[in-house]
Structure formats: C-alpha cells, structure tokens
Amino acid sequence: MTPDRDADMSRFERLERAGGERIGSSRAVKRVSMADVASLAGVSGQTVSRVVNGSPRVDPTTRARVEAAMDQLGYRPHRAARALRTGRTHTIGLVVSTLATVGNSRMLQAVADAAAQRGYALTVVTAADAAALIEAFDRLRDQGVDGAIVLNEATAAVRATDAPTGLDLVVVDSPPSEGPGAARFGIVQSDHDSGARAATEHLIGLGHATVWHLGGPEDSYAAAERERGWRAALEGAGLVAPPVVRGDWTAASGHAEGVVLAERPDVSAVFVANDQMALGLLRALAAAGRAVPAEVAVVGFDDIADAADYLPPLSTVRQDFDELGERAVEALIGAIDGGAPRTDVVPTRLIVRESSAARG
C-alpha cells in the first residue's frame, strides 16, 4: 500500500515538473500532449498516435522509444480530444429507475465493474417513470455516451425505447422488442420463468394444497415472468392458482399485502416476487402468529445478501447479478461496435433455507 502511494506521488511530481510553468498551484499543471511525447521521442505525432492505438505498422524500436517517452512524461491520452475526433466517447450510460431495490444496486455494481474492465466509463442517470426515461436518454445523448443499459421495471417505460433514441441500447428484463423492424435493442435477463417455476414446484413438493403469489408491480416485465412461472408450475401440478396480490418491490408493500395473506387460514405457502417484499411478509406472518415454515412456507426471489439473515433465513431464487452485468456490458459494446442486438438469458437457481424447510 505504501509503495503504491509513493509510486503515484512520484509520477505526479514528474508530471508537474514536466509541464508546469507556474509553481505553487497544483491546478496549473499543463497537461502532456501527444506533441510533447512526439518531440521527446523524435517522431511525429502520428506515430505516437499509432503506438497509443496499438497499430501494427510501427517499428518495434520506434515503439519502444515512444513508449519510453510516454512513460517519462506520464502521458495520458485526452479523451475529449479523441472523442471529438472519432465520435466515440468510450462511455456508456446506465439508466436506472431507482436504487432503493437491492437488486438494482447489485446490478449497478456489476455493470460498473464490467465496464471499467473494458476501459469504458460508466455514467449513471436515474429515471423513475416513462417521461423521465425520455429525458434521461436526452441527457445521455448530450453527454455523448456510445450506448446505454436500461434498468427499469416499468414495461411501459421500456416500450418507449422502441422509439429511435440515436443510442445503442441494451435493456435488462425487457419483453422482446416488437414490430416489423425486428430487434431495436439488446436484451439481457435472468431466467425468471424457470426460477419461479422451481420455487413453486419446491413448495408444491412440500405438500401444500396450493401456492399463493405476492407479485411485483403490474407494469414490470420481470414480475410478469415470475408470475408466469408460478402459474405454470401450479398448472403442471393440476392445482388452481389463487388470486395474485401485488406489491411494489418494497418491504413496506410486502408487509401491507402480507397482512391480508396472513389473515387467511388457507394460505400455507407463498412465493414472493422479491426478497424485500418477503421480508415484509415475514413480519406480517409473525405478527399474526403464524409460524414460518411450520404453518406458512415462504420463498423469495433475488437472493440478496441479507436474505440469509431474515427470520427465518429465506429460501429464494438466486439471480447472478454479476453475470447479468457482465453480459449486458458485453452485449452493449458489441452493438456499439456494429454487432446485431442479441438476447441473453442467465440461469437462476433455487436456494432452500429455513423459510421453506420440510414440514417436520
């Protein structure tokens, strides 16, 4: 750690010495340009450019000389100048509805890391509703991002992205883009359907007469897919699906709906569309004196880190957020580089904990 820091400081000082006319103010460091490197290395700016961009048409000797000069001067390419010239900013945007849901936060982190690893900067914009989404795209276009990843529950809002935005787009958890124009944007998502099915089948396997569903908002595609999987599992087992109750992903909404479910004696198993709502449900069940899992079994979705410490520890369907982020970035960069939009589905996995332990 200490060596690293020293290394950085000395590089900085070199930089300051190299370009600084003024003394005292660290703000006055003149930046090292390609021309500086070129003259030190005794080559033209063009050759420096070739070295920087890894062109093969450079003599190894020359390349070494240029690299030495860059090192000595602490040269860093000027992104704005490059962007002006090439039209590529090497920046991608992320549009997110909210960071209040833990899943979105996890995705953001995964996307940030994946982008950084590929040398792309990530700029984040929030957009709660459809109108804000349009505005968010405007802002991103102004900022000159090369493309954007959309993390927005509202299907209706995502539809708006069918409109031409002038940006390459990858949408996470989106219905297939429709219309005759075929795919307008890439899609990356978890296998909500299978995950929900597995969760529901697991509950059925425990011997419950049926499985209730505490779902996500009506306009969410992910919520619809999870509901679909739940319904399919019930149907497959020849059971009737009870009416769906819906929350808005928050624990508070899970509690509010949970109070209603807890009152019904015929509720003995609930598949909840995300972990945070399950947390609220668990509280409602506890308040109603209904033991989990003895009287009511509960399974969530997401497997956020906290779920293992709920009371009782929550069975849930794990989403691989890191993989999702990775694929979203990869798909977007592919599209930016001229590839066709594609659709990726990442598998999910049922994690059984105490909230749905076998009835003893």
Next chain:
Amino acid sequence: MTPDRDADMSRFERLERAGGERIGSSRAVKRVSMADVASLAGVSGQTVSRVVNGSPRVDPTTRARVEAAMDQLGYRPHRAARALRTGRTHTIGLVVSTLATVGNSRMLQAVADAAAQRGYALTVVTAADAAALIEAFDRLRDQGVDGAIVLNEATAAVRATDAPTGLDLVVVDSPPSEGPGAARFGIVQSDHDSGARAATEHLIGLGHATVWHLGGPEDSYAAAERERGWRAALEGAGLVAPPVVRGDWTAASGHAEGVVLAERPDVSAVFVANDQMALGLLRALAAAGRAVPAEVAVVGFDDIADAADYLPPLSTVRQDFDELGERAVEALIGAIDGGAPRTDVVPTRLIVRESSAARG
C-alpha cells in the same frame, strides 16, 4: 406520456432530415453543429456561442433568432468539443468501495440526482481497497472528470487522498484532512457522534445496566465516530463500557458476532453500528431464544427502508442521505469553481421502534 413521446420522435425526425445524407441507417445522422445554427440564423458562430452560454452582450432580437434556429435544428452543444476547448467536462466522479451496503447505494442515488439537477454528469467507479483507490483516481483523471466524491469506509484508503491527485475532492465520512497544508479536500458527513450518543442514551434511559456495541470495521471513520458517541454516552451516565465487538457492515458479520453476544446473559442492550448488522444480530438473538426487546434491546444506525420491517421493527438512527448527497455535490462544484474546501455535518435523528420499546 404519449405526447412526450411524439414530441421526442418528431424532434428526432427533424434532426435526421436536417443533417442526414444517407437514408436508411439511423446511425448516420450527422450532428448539428454551431455553424449550422449560425448560418440558419444568419449570424456568426461566435454569436451562437454567446447565446448558448448566456452572455449578456447579445441583442435580444438576435438572441431570439438564434434560439429559434437552435430549436428548429434541434441543436445540442457538443460536450467533447467544449471540454477540449475549456478544459471542463462538467462531469464528476464518484468513487465507492462497494454498493453492497444499502447506505452507499442510497448515497449514490442522492448524488446522481443532485449532480443531474446541476447539469453535471456522474461517472461511477468502484474501489475496494487503498490500491484500487489510487487506480480509481487515475481512471477518473483519464476520463477528465472535474472532481470526485469519495465514498469509502476505509480511513486508510481515504488518507491516500491526501496525496495530490490533481482532482478536486469531496470525501464523505472522512477524518479532517491533516498536515500543515490545511484542508486538501472537502468533507461531508452525518453527525455520527450525536446520533450514536442519542441511541445509547435512549437505551440507558430504558434502565439497562450498560449498553454493548456491535461496531463497524476498525479502519472506518464513520464506525469510529459512532463508537465515540456510544462511549461518551456511557461515560456521561457513569457506566463502564463493555468490550466492543466488530463486524464489517454485512448482516452475515452481524450474525457471527451476534451469536457471541447472544450467549452472554449480561447483554441486555446493544447499539449496532448499522442496520444490516443489526439484522444479523436479531437473528442470532432469536436463535438463542432471547426476546427483543423484552430481554435484549437493539438499536441500529442508518434507517434503511427495510429496517421498519425487521423482526421486530428496528429502532435506529436516521441518516439523511439525500441531504448528504446534495451537500456533497454542492461542495464539490463549489471547489471546482474555485471555492475553498469546506466541511459539512448533517444532523441525524433517533427513530424509536419496537426493538427498543420500553420494557413492559
């Protein structure tokens, strides 16, 4: 929604018509430059620039004409060109250690919104340790951000920011910057000390013989401050402080440490350094058969949204993340515009819920 969308589409079409040579490929839209606006309005580019930047030295008539032309063409200033010329990117960076803690996510959202509101783009970089922090600053400098906000628990890592980075900086939850050079960066933080003190005094007021502390990591400044407040409250009441146990902010660590605490019969009140660790503690207590709050009272810190749905609902100290984000952005932009680094402290507030209800 529909009108908005239509408006956007027609603007896009205008844009396409205005500059497009090629047909068919929506990627080929040529961007509208200042020169296009200038020639349409019959003025020089310089005058357009003056209008865009709100210079007062423009005749109202001319200004109107230029604005009409901009509107008609759908002109958007080119940020990269502007950045190249002025050296300002109007972008700020956010360095965050992890988004796994809900507090950090909340801060990120608040910062994103505050930055957007001021016309700044926000780029996010993660940096888990001190070495990564240095690298993160490098990357941000490459990307040409005007300044950065640092959200990183590790005090040691934050210290590294004492090294010149060539960036204006605002650090959230940092010890005062030290040394003869006075303040190198701005600081924004919650009043951890008072919050912790209030929480501890509340527990003492409930009649507990003493209050235990489940603290954050040793290298965290926020954790140290909270511990300080806890200690001060005990001292003020003439009570002896029990040994501190520490977690790493996660629920899992709270559970691991909580198991130890739950075994001790002399533990009847615990002040936990954040809500997520408190969740783990609650589970440990439940597993040990110790009722909350009847046998053990618990108070957390942060007031994340889920805390109200813990079992039992968690008493906690609320941080005003939105205010923190707002102030951090404000302080940073102030510094970018040449202001002196400043320190802001945002008040915290005790929220009493069932986990520390008065003993019946």
Next chain:
DNA sequence: GGTGGCCGTGGTAACGTCAACATGCCCCGG
C-alpha cells in the same frame, strides 16, 4: 534490371467549441 507493392513514417486537415482580439456603429461630452 526494371517495376510493383508493402512497410514505416510524416504532413495536413478537420472534428466543434470558445477566448482573444478586431471591427464598425452609435451616442455622448467637450
């Protein structure tokens, strides 16, 4: 032995913007 082609390199211009200076005009004071 001539010629074509490739290889390494350099020169020039342009991306869109804004700062600095220049220009022409009108109004006011002496």
Next chain:
DNA sequence: CCGGGGCATGTTGACGTTACCACGGCCACC
C-alpha cells in the same frame, strides 16, 4: 463638430487527436 467609449458582432486560431494521403526505401518477382 469631432473624438472617445461602449456595445453588438465578426474573425482567427487553438485545444489534442486521428483519418487520409503522400513519400522514400526495400524486397521480390518476372
């Protein structure tokens, strides 16, 4: 009536980079 000063606007060049074309030298092939 003339000169100076402000005001609105225009002209020029530069920020740092890369695309395009040009050039000389060398090898290979016929």
